[in-house]
Amino acid sequence: MNSPETAAVDTNFLHTLSVLYVEDEEEVRTALTKFLRRRFHRVDVAENGSQGLELFRGDGYDVVVTDVKMPVMDGLEMARQIKFYREEVPVIVVTAYNETDYFLRAIEVGVDRYVKKPVDPNLLIEAIYKATQVRFQERELEISRQRILDTLTQTIAALSRAIEKRASYTDSHQKRVAQLAEAIAQEMGREKEQVLGIKLGALIHDIGFISVPAEILVKPGRLDPTEMAIIKTHAHEGGEILGDIDFPWPIATIIRQHHERWDGSGYPEGLKGEEITLEARIVAVADVVEAMSSHRPYRAALGIDAALAEIQANRGKLYDSAVVDCCLKVMEKNNRNFW
Ligand SMILES: [Fe+2]
Numbered sequence: 001m002n003s004p005e006t007a008a009v010d011t012n013f014l015h016t017l018s019v020l021y022v023e024d025e026e027e028v029r030t031a032l033t034k035f036l037r038r039r040f041h042r043v044d045v046a047e048n049g050s051q052g053l054e055l056f057r058g059d060g061y062d063v064v065v066t067d068v069k070m071p072v073m074d075g076l077e078m079a080r081q082i083k084f085y086r087e088e089v090p091v092i093v094v095t096a097y098n099e100t101d102y103f104l105r106a107i108e109v110g111v112d113r114y115v116k117k118p119v120d121p122n123l124l125i126e127a128i129y130k131a132t133q134v135r136f137q138e139r140e141l142e143i144s145r146q147r148i149l150d151t152l153t154q155t156i157a158a159l160s161r162a163i164e165k166r167a168s169y170t171d172s173h174q175k176r177v178a179q180l181a182e183a184i185a186q187e188m189g190r191e192k193e194q195v196l197g198i199k200l201g202a203l204i205h206d207i208g209f210i211s212v213p214a215e216i217l218v219k220p221g222r223l224d225p226t227e228m229a230i231i232k233t234h235a236h237e238g239g240e241i242l243g244d245i246d247f248p249w250p251i252a253t254i255i256r257q258h259h260e261r262w263d264g265s266g267y268p269e270g271l272k273g274e275e276i277t278l279e280a281r282i283v284a285v286a287d288v289v290e291a292m293s294s295h296r297p298y299r300a301a302l303g304i305d306a307a308l309a310e311i312q313a314n315r316g317k318l319y320d321s322a323v324v325d326c327c328l329k330v331m332e333k334n335n336r337n338f339w
């Protein structure tokens, strides 16, 4: 909590706020309500904590200003319940008390600021301004962070479509791998941010195909060993393409490692076990399951049952057991009809 300080108050900003004002003393309430209504977008008034809580539950407010000692329900009990309900809404307490007991309760409840009675209206305005500014800046920051994230996701999705347009056999492959990898990661209980990174990495895991000649990509029938070696370069090449972008997730690593296998038999580096990043181990399983259940120029779709039999048979050999188990769970939950 604060002691009041002087601050330059942006009155235009105040005009955008809705305020819940709770005070039992009629005289104080009338005077202060009049004052507040000239400065804020909306001011609703209650005579005790219980009434205040009812108003708050119905409407929600940007800020709450309350007296402490009131009949029916006191200001701190109301503040406690408001904070429980919506922790981010600032509560400013107007009080004549100075006792330790009150301060302890106020801290416990999470009161943001206090203003001493009799109220100096300008100090009250300052306190409201300071308490709400922080929240609004946080909100603005969160909105712009989300906007950047959305743009990034859309850019990656566009890149994904560009690769798939060129290599028509991968039609929607990456998108479908991304959906499954995301579901597996969620099933594994990974954090939201990490899940997003896995999804985005999966969405462009085959970006390295851009450096593989189109005739190899669309060739029907089996590839000869030279062609196969060229195909295999896509993992390393993809990692190179994205390597310089400082993503908040290990996107380039996912791309580079998505053909590595648990027993070290994969490529390009022959990494083993946990040397392969978890994100890539997840994408690897999703990739195999999607690829086997879909049509390819050189073969018909093998079907989901064959794909799941493959990961089950190689659980702990080619693929991370925990990832395989979660993939099987995801598939069972969707009656093997995931896409
Ligand atoms: Fe690949």
Ligand SMILES: [Fe+2]
Pocket (backbone or CB within 6 Å): 173, 177, 205, 206, 287
């Ligand atoms: Fe793939």
